[in-house]
Amino acid sequence: MKLPSSRAYGGWLALARFLTGGIWLIHGVPKFLHSAEFMPPGGAFGTYLQNGIVKATGPYHGFLVNTVAPNATIFAELVRFGEVCVGISLVLGLFSRIGGLFGVLLPLNYLAARGALATLSGWSSIDGCLMLLSALSVVLPTGRVAGLDALMSRSSVRRTTVVAEIVPERPLEGPTAPL
Secondary structure, eight states, rough: OOOHHHHHHHHHHHHHHHHHHHHHHHHHHHHHHHHHHHTTTHHHHHHHHHHHHHEEEEEEEHHHHIIIGGGGHHHHHHHHHHHHHHHHHHHHHHHHHHHHHHHHHHHHHHHHHHTTTOOOHTTHHHHHHHHHHHHHHHOOHHHHHHSSHHHHHHHHHOOOOOOOOOOOOOOOOOOOSOO
């Protein structure tokens, strides 16, 4: 059985990257279009934060109470900006490894805020799936096919050709190593 070519794998990886970016945009863009429904104090972020304070445990609970709650507006902006940036990065294939890294970090925070890091249902949720799909772009070069990463890598690589050269030498007349 013959394996598919690397170009075929690249095409499937580009499709996975593109769809993952689309999901991130589907989640992030409405947070800008309907700001009042998302931004604190009356939006979904405030509710999510309050639920997270109740459900989160350990150091993450302290982080939510002492850092996120007093700066809820800033963190809400970071969430919606982060989701849109990850989506744009993955859809365009531009800095796709960095976009994938933030696509892993955002759902990790969401899972921790829900207290779902240690549960199977948390990892099998949309956050767990998005984390796994985003991780593909971290470990594999998904932006190198049908992405702007491919254009940047071509322009930055300078290829030098190696020319073989024959140097005439006299033949050896016997062993040259000392005894």
